[in-house]
Amino acid sequence: MKWTIQKKFIVGYLILFTLAALIVDQVMKDSLGKNSQVMIANEVTKLQHTTREHIKQFALIHPPQADLFKEYGGTIAQELSRLHTQNVALYDSEGLFLYEAIAMEKPLLAENQAYQMNLEGNPNPELIAAFNNQAAFTRVDVPDGNLVYFSYPLYLHDQFYGVLRFTGDSTNLFTANDKVLTSFRVLVICLFAGVFIISTLLTRQIIRPLLRLTAATKKVAAGNYGVDVHVKTKDELEVLAMSFNDMQQNIQRQMKMLEQEKDRVVQAEKSRTAFFNNVTHELKTPLATISGYAQIIGEEDFDDPVFLRKATGKIRLESERLNRMVIELIELAKREMTPSLKKREAIQLLPLILSVSEDMALKAGQRQIAIDVTGEGFIVDGNRDELRQVFSNVLDNAIKYGVSGARIVVVMKDGNITVTNDSPPVPDRIVDNAFEPFIHTKGEGSSGLGLSICQQIVSQHDGTIAFDYDDGRVVVSIVLPMVEKS
Template identity: 30%
Template sequence: MKIKYKFTLIITSILIVLGLSLNISVRKILKDNMESSITSSMKEVMKSTRESIKYTLSQRNYLYKDKALKEEANYLLDYISQNFDSTLQICDISGNVLASNLSFKPIEISQNLSEVKEGKTIVNIKYQNNELIGVLSYPIIINESYIGIINLNKDYTPLYEEYYKATNILTLIEIILIVFIFLLSTRLTNKIAKPITNLTIAAKSLGEGNYDVLLNTEGTDEISILSREFLNMKNKIKEQILDIENEKEKVEKLALSRKIFFDTVTHELKTPLTSIIGYSEMILENVVDDEDFKKRAVSRIYSESQRLNTLVLEIIKISKGLSSIKEEYIEFNIKELLEQVIADMSIKAEKYNLNIIYNLEDSILKIKANKIKEVFINLIDNAIKYSINTNDNNIKINGYIEDNLYKVAIINEANPIPEEIYNHVFEPFIKINSDEDNYSSGLGLYLCSEIIKDHNGSITLSNGNKVEATVSLPF
């Protein structure tokens, strides 16, 4: 809960409790005073009526006063009713009614009868239907003898209405005061809480990475000082975060560059090694008896070894910061390059009972021969890898001219590539988690794509039971 709501809730609760307590206390005081006044008034009525009864009965020459009361009951009823603005009931000592003009008999009269017979005076205050009635019961005593009972009702509703008006006015005044104090306290709370709220929002925004927060720091109070210190802290954090991010970016770039460089060099070394290993195995296993083939094989082993040696020397220079691997564009017969790659890769294909069938058109392209050779070695190697244990043992390679481009399509049967892999297949470090990819870095197709882009060409890969990799190179 926000602090301003807490303050408002606390102040409101205190005001309500104080208002209710004050209202209840004042109402009780007013009610006690009213009832005390009524009780005093009823006692005065008792004294006056008792004297009137005693005087009236003494003026009559009755031997027995109880008989006199019975005879004079109606007279006394009229007299007391008129002079004391009340209604009453005159009874003998046994409670039998001698005279009465009561419109109703309050239950208190019957309940008080036994106590009145014992000589007690009882005053009851009765609230009913927005009316206030005073009920007075007392014994008539003449010469220390009990001769009867008076039950008198007097209407104090006007006094009750005055009390009701006073309490309503008091309640209204209290409500007005509570509302006024509430509005005043709400305004003061908002004034106090607003800077705290702004500071809280700024801290939350800062936690979410937004450092462009502004605060009003004018003033000399504690909140203003805290806001200034917060802004100073924010600026220092922002500077430190920027420094950390810059350093992190440098480290990440360096780490990525090293990994890509390492994997690129691995692929560079893989190209001559593929030829050397393939031809060496064929010579060792004496697969071909043709002397001309053996001479070509030895020649290729020698040339690829020379190239491998050159690459190693270049890598040593690069590690010392003395050089970098560069290759110039030269005009090259793409058919001859592809035939050379196919001849090298056929050795590996035959080990898995696979055939490479090709149909190539002649064309001269300006290319980086070793880089393009690396692309096709990688693509054909993938085709061999994913064609193992399939129904079709043929890998087809077609080279043809179309739309002023030289296109090379490598087609093989394979299991479909998972959609999440296929959508990112030309990104770095993407590979299928399969047995064939245990030794893969996930950079092969990415490097192929980068090399073809460097030649202003394009490379695509179709997905399905037939996988087709198509390389397009401009003239």
């Protein structure tokens, strides 16, 4: 059997309440019993005082010649029985039974009247106590009620006359006690039922949100992270439900982040594989050219001065390209593994770009291309050599891949540098992946790593670089954070 919280609560409540009810019932019963004993003691004390005074007055009116009980015992017993509605028995000073008056108006006393006997061999404890100079009473339960036997020794003027034994009906007292006890038990049962019902309802109000939370937890464990638990109890359960919702939302966000990270890792692995393949291909091309020419001119019967001159030039060009590619690969790897730690300073970009343009003017002139620099200069916090490398690479690409006889326009404004040049159509594959290694190489003097290195340098300077092609024009935009003039 599955012990749910509600079952545990009900069983525990039943056990606790049953034990408490039994203990309280016993305490109540004992209290009523003690109270009855006190009431009976008070009654018999009053009875003793009243009857003693009555006999004292009777003795004054009817002075005995020798023994009061033997001469007037019957009359005294009858009067006391009539006055107090009890059976009254008289014993002389020697313990001999003299007379008993029966209260016939009390059927219980008449029905349970026992034959009186002398003190000798008498089992009644209260009678024995009375002849030992002690007033005492005994309660006896009979089928139809309760009897109280009371005996006390009678002394008048320090003379012992004998013992009076009263038999009274205390049924009403104990019946009242039983009614009180019964009413108390009914009250306890009603209280138990009421508390049980209220507790059950409260338990259900507590358990229902817990069941919702349990069901929601199972759904989350199964991978459903879009579960919300709505609890409006305005107590700790509502706080728990809100915490659960926050937790599962955090889990959902974390799972999305993990999925995105997984996609990035997969993409990075693809990029790494493509980079490796491209590196392998790009290195093979100059090596194959050098190896091919070297094999031809290395043959024993080779004797062609013109071809030798061509081969020597080609080997030199490919060797320079291979050397440049290896150097840029090493630079790219270093930048990917560790950020740039080179010293930075405040740099005026306009003089730097003008200097780079002058350096590139000779190469541009070979293709009849002019470089125009316009706009307002500004200051950036950066490394001069690295920024020179960026602008040199961008202008070199504009010269190399631009249209002969056109112009390259460099515009500077508010931290934005744009380099625009006319260009033959650029495939969308290159536009969308312009900064990927080897994406734009043609295998003719280019390593295909320049823009990728530029992107890393600009990123390390907290800037951005973008490549765009629109209607025959290539636009490279570089944004660098400006430094306020001091």
